[in-house]
Amino acid sequence: MAVKDAGRAARSANRASAREPERQADPAELIQLLTPEGERVEHPDYSLEISADEVKALYRDLVIVRRIDFEAIALQRQGELGIWASLLGQEAAQVGAGRALGARDMAFPTYREHGVAWCRGLDPMKLLELFRGVSHGGWDPTAHNFHLYTIVIGSQTLHATGYAMGIQRDGAVGEGGEAVIAFFGDGATSQGDVNEAFIWASVSNAPIVFFCQNNQWAISEPLERQSRTPLYMRAQGFGFPGVRVDGNDVLACLAVTRKALQAARDGQGPTLIEAFTYRMGAHTTTDDPTRYRLSAELEAWKLKDPIERVKQYLIRTEQAEMSFFDEVDAEAAAVGSRIRAGCQRMPDPTPDSMFDNVLTSETPQLAAERAEFAAYLDSFLAEEGAR
Amino acid sequence: MTTLTLSKALNEGLRKALENDPKALIMGEDVGKLGGVFRVTDGLQKDFGEARVIDTPLAESGIIGTAIGLALRGYRPICEIQFDGFVFPAFDQIVTQLAKMRYRSLGTVRLPVTIRIPFGGGIGAVEHHSESPEALFAHTPGLRVVSCGDPADAYTMIQQAAACDDPVMFFEPKRRYWDKAEVDTDSGLAGALPMDSARVLVPGTDVTVLCYGPMVRTCAEAAVAASGDGKSLEVIDLRSLAPLDTETIFASVRKTGRCVVVHEAVVTGGIGAEIAAQVTQECFYSLEAPVLRVGAYTTPYPPSRLEDHYLPDLDRILDAVDRTFAY
Numbered sequence: 246m247a248v249k250d251a252g253r254a255a256r257s258a259n260r261a262s263a264r265e266p267e268r269q270a271d272p273a274e275l276i277q278l279l280t281p282e283g284e285r286v287e288h289p290d291y292s293l294e295i296s297a298d299e300v301k302a303l304y305r306d307l308v309i310v311r312r313i314d315f316e317a318i319a320l321q322r323q324g325e326l327g328i329w330a331s332l333l334g335q336e337a338a339q340v341g342a343g344r345a346l347g348a349r350d351m352a353f354p355t356y357r358e359h360g361v362a363w364c365r366g367l368d369p370m371k372l373l374e375l376f377r378g379v380s381h382g383g384w385d386p387t388a389h390n391f392h393l394y395t396i397v398i399g400s401q402t403l404h405a406t407g408y409a410m411g412i413q414r415d416g417a418v419g420e421g422g423e424a425v426i427a428f429f430g431d432g433a434t435s436q437g438d439v440n441e442a443f444i445w446a447s448v449s450n451a452p453i454v455f456f457c458q459n460n461q462w463a464i465s466e467p468l469e470r471q472s473r474t475p476l477y478m479r480a481q482g483f484g485f486p487g488v489r490v491d492g493n494d495v496l497a498c499l500a501v502t503r504k505a506l507q508a509a510r511d512g513q514g515p516t517l518i519e520a521f522t523y524r525m526g527a528h529t530t531t532d533d534p535t536r537y538r539l540s541a542e543l544e545a546w547k548l549k550d551p552i553e554r555v556k557q558y559l560i561r562t563e564q565a566e567m568s569f570f571d572e573v574d575a576e577a578a579a580v581g582s583r584i585r586a587g588c589q590r591m592p593d594p595t596p597d598s599m600f601d602n603v604l605t606s607e608t609p610q611l612a613a614e615r616a617e618f619a620a621y622l623d624s625f626l627a628e629e630g631a632r
Numbered sequence: 633m634t635t636l637t638l639s640k641a642l643n644e645g646l647r648k649a650l651e652n653d654p655k656a657l658i659m660g661e662d663v664g665k666l667g668g669v670f671r672v673t674d675g676l677q678k679d680f681g682e683a684r685v686i687d688t689p690l691a692e693s694g695i696i697g698t699a700i701g702l703a704l705r706g707y708r709p710i711c712e713i714q715f716d717g718f719v720f721p722a723f724d725q726i727v728t729q730l731a732k733m734r735y736r737s738l739g740t741v742r743l744p745v746t747i748r749i750p751f752g753g754g755i756g757a758v759e760h761h762s763e764s765p766e767a768l769f770a771h772t773p774g775l776r777v778v779s780c781g782d783p784a785d786a787y788t789m790i791q792q793a794a795a796c797d798d799p800v801m802f803f804e805p806k807r808r809y810w811d812k813a814e815v816d817t818d819s820g821l822a823g824a825l826p827m828d829s830a831r832v833l834v835p836g837t838d839v840t841v842l843c844y845g846p847m848v849r850t851c852a853e854a855a856v857a858a859s860g861d862g863k864s865l866e867v868i869d870l871r872s873l874a875p876l877d878t879e880t881i882f883a884s885v886r887k888t889g890r891c892v893v894v895h896e897a898v899v900t901g902g903i904g905a906e907i908a909a910q911v912t913q914e915c916f917y918s919l920e921a922p923v924l925r926v927g928a929y930t931t932p933y934p935p936s937r938l939e940d941h942y943l944p945d946l947d948r949i950l951d952a953v954d955r956t957f958a959y
């Protein structure tokens with residue numbers, strides 16, 4: 246009995262110790278250019294020449310994106326949105342990757358890539374439309390080279406891979422080439438589609454970057470429910486490089502994604518980037534993380550906040566006056582007010598628009614259903630009139 | 633006019649599709665070097681190259697998922713799912729993505745993806761190789777679902793599917809792959825019957841018999857047999873299951889007053905059930921008898937030694953025809 250118990254204790258201790266380093270990420274594996282304290286560090290493989298203005302521009306993105314998220318959560322609480330998937334804590338991963346993209350590169354997001362959407366120039370109102378229930382997205386993916394949000398976990402990684410195969414067939418790899426980036430989370434790495442996308446991309450050497458934001462939690466399930474191996478190491482088994490970057494370090498995310506995109510454009514095939522980050526908020530506004538995770542974990546990650554470290558860096562190196570931070574805050578507040586007002590004014594779609602765009606041409610059956618529905622609605626008007 | 637098997641007619645149609653549009657692609661398992669397990673894509677990779685006739689990894693969700701991405705990039709993929717029962721790993725991509733993406737995008741996105749599926753039984757195959765899952769797709773808004781019944785339709789309809797800007801589920805009657813008929817490969821698509829129109833195959837006056845795919849030939853044979861008994865069957869090849877050409881169906885039933893729907897698929901919740909509901913609603917005062925369905929029993933596909941009992945055949949069709957006269 247005693248031996249058995251001891252074995253059990255050892256096993257559970259192993260599990261605990263296996264879990265700890267994973268949550269902390271081995272510093273030797275983690276690409277970092279800016280420490281949580283705001284200190285600039287060098288990495289042998291990822292040098293980054295970046296001007297003060299460029300760092301300030303990234304800071305502006307981070308602050309505005311967080312403000313959009315903050316406003317959206319408030320709008321949901323006030324009943325203006327049905328639901329919202331917060332990106333709190335993942336701003337650096339998304340802005341770093343988003344700003345690494347060239348105008349001709351194509352991005353395939355999940356439903357949480359509000360920061361990437363911002364970097365691609367998509368009006369945040371389009372995101373609010375989706376979460377308000379006014380549309381399922383409804384933006385033109387070609388307008389900003391930013392595909393529609395995909396809600397089914399991992400499906401978009403195959404779309405991104407197919408798109409990248411199209412780039413190859415267009416001869417748009419090599420000098421002046423184009424690349425694709427597919428966003429997904431740690432939970433998605435268990436999906437068959439993501440693994441199939443890795444295989445397809447690998448055997449066809451497609452110009453694609455797989456950008457996994459490992460935010461440690463798939464709703465209530467911690468990473469160890471998805472993987473026994475660090476996620477970036479999976480790439481090796483599929484035959485392409487995988488790297489782990491500090492997902493709360495916007496400079497490192499920018500440098501690592503830039504390099505991977507350039508490799509893809511040059512014809513060197515796919516890269517998996519694991520952005521090691523943390524979902525500081527709930528999965529969505531309907532979720533309650535206090536049921537499954539300790540507040541100490543959140544407190545520890547708050548010390549690694551992706552925005553604060555950039556601010557500290559700018560202050561420490563005297564690259565920005567205090568007035569700069571005030572200006573950015575004011576601009577973020579203005580964006581917040583704009584989307585708040587816009588959301589409150591946003592009209593519902595007309596009822597018969599639900600029949601639109603099922604196919605490229607309306608079938609007789611659908612036309613009949615549309616007419617029947619219109620007549621049904623009109624019958625209420627006639628009744629009103631008769632009264 | 634040339635005499636072609638249905639398989640070769642598809643092959644010629646696919647060749648035309650590749651010739652007519654440089655963005656057309658063929659992708660699937662074993663479609664390249666091997667030419668497909670039924671040789672439908674035979675010789676196409678040799679003539680159009682590996683970039684346009686793609687031997688894919690062995691994963692159906694991957695085939696459809698990457699086809700969607702290629703379509704978003706401006707390509708027109710024609711995918712092969714090797715057998716009916718293997719479509720289900722791709723079911724998620726077809727139903728949640730392919731069928732809904734245009735709707736999701738408010739019409740900004742077009743998805744010209746054709747998915748070819750050899751379907752139906754009668755070839756003595758092992759499990760998962762004889763199924764008829766078409767109703768699952770006809771039930772899904774955002775897809776067009778069609779089936780060819782003879783070599784001439786195979787030749788034109790596959791080209792129409794490839795040229796269509798919507799996703800098309802293209803069901804090929806695998807036990808008819810070796811049927812031969814005259815095919816006009818010289819005239820283009822301009823004068824062809826549209827893909828979503830039904831065709832009156834055998835005109836008649838007493839009973840409307842509706843069918844598609846592998847049952848087209850069987851129903852035509854039933855019409856000959858019935859005429860010996862003095863009954864005139866009007867056999868209609870539906871060709872399109874989503875949308876249904878209800879105009880043609882209703883016109884026939886209003887004339888004959890009797891309707892039998894024949895398919896290999898399970899009758900429960902099937903195409904026949906949908907047609908029966910619509911015919912009852914729209915032709916109620918013309919009907920002399922309830923709409924009857926002839927199809928598979930509500931069981932999984934049985935071992936092949938039993939399939940002759942399971943599949944509708946000439947006698948079961950004639951039996952249903954007789955029953956419509958009993959009311």
